[in-house]
Amino acid sequence: EDQVTQSPEALRLQEGESSSLNCSYTVSGLRGLFWYRQDPGKGPEFLFTLYSAGEEKEKERLKATLTKKESFLHITAPKPEDSATYLCAVQGSGANSKLTFGKGITLSVRP
């Protein structure tokens, strides 16, 4: 069974204080690993898809990386508007594979 574990559960940063969010996973053949951002009262918003170990993607202050066991979402010089819950999900390559989500990491950035 595919599994996704995100850590820490919550993270509080000062504005400008860079850090990383972790997503550890086990899956029988990776089709894709996805990062989403969810603001309070809204649905998750797609950020990145990573397909193979070594791949990296960037968007503004966010950079996602992937190894065979985990993915990191690096946040460089965060701003208060980066405060949100960040969700990680994996899709296996099996014919009947499902998308498996983690519980999410709640990030709070203080001005």
Added chain:
Amino acid sequence: ETGVTQTPRHLVMGMTNKKSLKCEQHLGHNAMYWYKQSAKKPLELMFVYSLEERVENNSVPSRFSPECPNSSHLFLHLHTLQPEDSALYLCASSQEKPQGGSPLHFGNGTRLTVT
């Protein structure tokens, strides 16, 4: 309107009521999903439709009944719910079939409270 829209945004219902949640996607996608989101839990997949055919029914109680009349619309019919069914219900769509690996696009959800 673009993206995935859900109505209503908030719903309070008694245990004996019947209500429906509506979802509409304006992205031309081929698959649509219902997810349940409860506090401190991962998103739970409830139902999947691909090209209007139900392809996933994730052991959901029969008090939840989905309907997909066409590739742009998805409904979730609710009846005789329990208080533990209170949650955020999210609709999503994807370009490819569920195993295709394309990302999901979510609506903003319906916050359901069962009293």
